[in-house]
Amino acid sequence: MRQVAISATGIYIPPHTISNEELVISYNQYVHDFNAQHASEIAAGTVAALAESSVTFIENASGIKQRYVMEKAGILDPKRMHPHLPQRSNEEISLMAEIAAIAGADALQKAGKTGADVDGVICAASNMQRAYPAMAIEIQHALGIGGFGFDMNVACSSATFAIEQAVNAVRSGTARAVLVVNPEITSAHHAWADRDCHFIFGDVCTAVLVEAMDYAPAGSYEVLGTKLTTVFSNNIRNNFVFMNRSEDSDPDARDKLFKQEGRKVFKDVCPMAADHMAKHLQSLNIDPTTGVRRYWLHQANLSMNQLIAKKLLGSEVNEDRAPTILDEFANTASAGSIIAFHRHHSDFKTGDVGVICSFGAGYSIGSVIVRKT
Ligand code: CO8
16 A cells, blocks of 8 residues: 655635725615614514624634635625625536636645646535536646546545545555645535624635655655544534425525524534544554644634634643634634644654544544654
């Protein structure tokens, strides 16, 4: 079996930012408009009045300060509250493929490789722009990559689950290198008019190049192991699907967007993620406290990451041990732990070990343990 490494990562950052202040002003305008429009029903008790959102709540509850988005005006328009993303013709590259090709090219360039050096693309994200042809095949085409391409979705764990597939393909010799891309345009399927979650998500795309060790540049990150776990839960759900028309269900109904029981998710997932990493590290005889230099955790909630680290290590962790990027990016679904790795690995020394870990809908948890060569 071949040894396998992550040789480079890449990123595409969208052109617009929305601060919590901007988001709350727009959301509260929507609340005032709604309450004024339904004043008589609210007075009669047949419609519940909406409550305002607050910047203080958002920052205290989540740690998020801003998010990047592909388009801003539509999201902040209280009469619309979702982005304007004009439909492209079949002759143009699709939006997801475009941002994935940019992030992918960034990773290839950092590894000193071209598309001709890669034998596969996995496009792994929480939502796909279309059912077929696969986004991955369009990205393959854009980057001049041969071999195969396929799409996969394990929500927030899409990236780590895809890295395992890439590692297996390279380890078994079916590919020299596989490019994993995570184009997360969360803004298009987010419930911007729901006070409980309107602040949570942001857009981005990350890329990870997985290569055979004998082929990867010096200083790559050897993959010591990968571990995936799933446990069914309805606490994070989105019912938007190809059958909506045949179900005669409303495609604009609330359940056709991201929906969650945030408190329950927090409570369920923290112990699961800590236990998952503990077992994975134990299987490789690595001590979570002394044997791991850094944890690049999924970026959904700052207190969640603090609690997971505390359960795993028995003490609070600082930014050096478990860096935060969600203050700048918000929750970017599968891309969060990869952005943390992308931004915070240049200080690693040969032999340092780190853990990339995602957790989210499904529930799904994925970890990748790497060692700097
Ligand atoms: N402003 C002011 N007050 C608010 C707001 C708001 N915006 N929202 C809620 N409140 C109030 C509530 O009404 C409540 O008031 P009261 O106590 O009077 O009832 C109080 O604040 C507390 O509310 P919560 O219990 O809901 O607040 P929490 O402290 O639990 O924080 C969080 C909410 C931040 C959502 C938190 O629960 C959390 O982070 N949970 C974990 C979430 C998580 O990790 N989810 C994973 C989802 S990501 C994923 O799996 C990917 C899916 C695919 C991507 C989809 C892209 C669109």
